[in-house]
Amino acid sequence: MPPTEPSGRASPPTERVVRILDFLAGNPGQRFGVSELARRIGLSKPTCLGIVTSLSEAGYLVRDPSDKTYRLGPSLITLGHRAQESMRVSPAAREHLRRLSSRFGVTAALSGVIDDRITVLDLVAPPGARPGVEVGQSYPFAPPVGLMFVLWDDEAERDWLAKEPTLPLRTNTERLNRVIAACRADGYLVERLTPGGRRLYSLMAGMSTDLPDELRALLGELVSDIGERVYVRDENAGGRRRHDISVISAPVFDHYRRQVMVASLHIGKSLTDNEITERAQALVATADAVTGQLGGAKP
Template sequence: MCTEPYAASVAETSRRMSPPTDRVVAVLDFLAARPAERFGVSELARRLGLSKPTCLGIVTSLADAGYLVRDGVDKTYRLGPSLITLGHRAQESMRVSPTAREALRRLSAKFGITAALSGVIDDRITLLDIVAPPGARPGVEVGQSYPFAPPVGLMFVLWDDDAVREWLAREPTIPLRTDTDRLDRVIAGCRADGYLVERLTPGGRRLYSLMAGMSATLPDELRALLGELVSDIGERVSLREDRSARKRHDISVISAPVYDHYRRQAMVASMHVGASLSEREIIERARAVVTSADEVTAQLGGSKPRWG
């Protein structure tokens, strides 16, 4: 048997391999296998068999590119938001339809609306995936983000007492007042229903368009303008107990939480309504959003928390 072609092929493959690239891949694969954990340079180097200077150079470059996020307090690293865009582009190129996207597609097709998944990444609310009706232009795109600070982000903390407290302790993007009784009612009502309904208001329509892409620290003039649009946490929430069954209601968004295997909220599934609905139509759509969120939760191996 002649082995020369095989030997030549092996040698050629070896020459084409890039050990520096392999080390970068090893870092990303290691962190991808442990998405809920963070690691410092010393531990990463030890676990991956790298020298500390080499590991530091890798994570610094990846963090600069947004593929990793560095915690400024404890100097640890985790996966970053640039991987979301990268993964989405790969998904498009391979024409893959994951369970999450399929759930959004069914929701969008059933009601002729835009459906989306979003999550909090590095202190910003980031759009992870979106499905719009044929020919529709949603006006937002995957990767678009907003500051995660009051009053924006209520839907990401409603379902966790610790998350609510931590969110309220953040420096608000605009001057706010907090009606504690109203907020308590919002939390209790949304948890009982399993979803959040936001009213459609002229101010609300402008809020997100103004905040898109903005940093958490906003210019004083913009803060003042936003303060005219939203001045109380939870004021745009439409509770079932406040809605009349005989009237139609202007609804902006209906959202439901997605949970991970720690029973912590991982994402939000949303239906962008932007229309006047009857109470029956609101409940019908809200239940459909919850069903979609539950499908994604199941895909993640997650489960809902127990309150009480």
């Protein structure tokens, strides 16, 4: 799906630079000569040569003198770290994610709302695992996606529910209110996700909210009521019953007591009630630690 139309005028020369960087980023284990790179991206060889030469001189690409091929360079590492810092993801926060991921053998992530889209800011996955999400991946911040970002703020919740939903929804207000009260009391959100729902989230990655009516209707068949997707601890007693769990999320706050990020565990399997509680409490401790690093406080 095409993204929403950007404001301002586009710059074709800049777009060519972005195309080269995006292509190399999509093929991180390979190196390309100028001729092949120009052909794969659809540029003339002289244009491509001029761009990669400038990028190499700045350290954004590395040129192998033996075979005259190019790959991503070290200056991009610095840019990535600066981007994370600007989005308030610190090395210390990443260490908390690493410990959480190692303890439970699942992907741990931090995400935030940037330009009205939910964006993955950092994640740590177990060795050899394919997390299913990646840093920089984004989703429309509109119902049904984004409940974990508004649970702890009445005004944010109202604004979110007032947004044009990305898909047709059925909203049971009474059930949603119970879910909100339970999540605020516990300090975390546990979401169930069906196989159809997993496919939906994967499909929506990078999409704009402006979907064709026919596609909206089709995808809407995969989505249940917002509140129905949430696991509520008080409704599940006994400790041994198993539940298919997608994600457990907990809020991170700044010094204004505003939610600025969400810490998440991407579960993707069935857990008992006791296992859910154990992981949720560990996640809340991680979110609280990141809040403390930001100088933040809970509302």
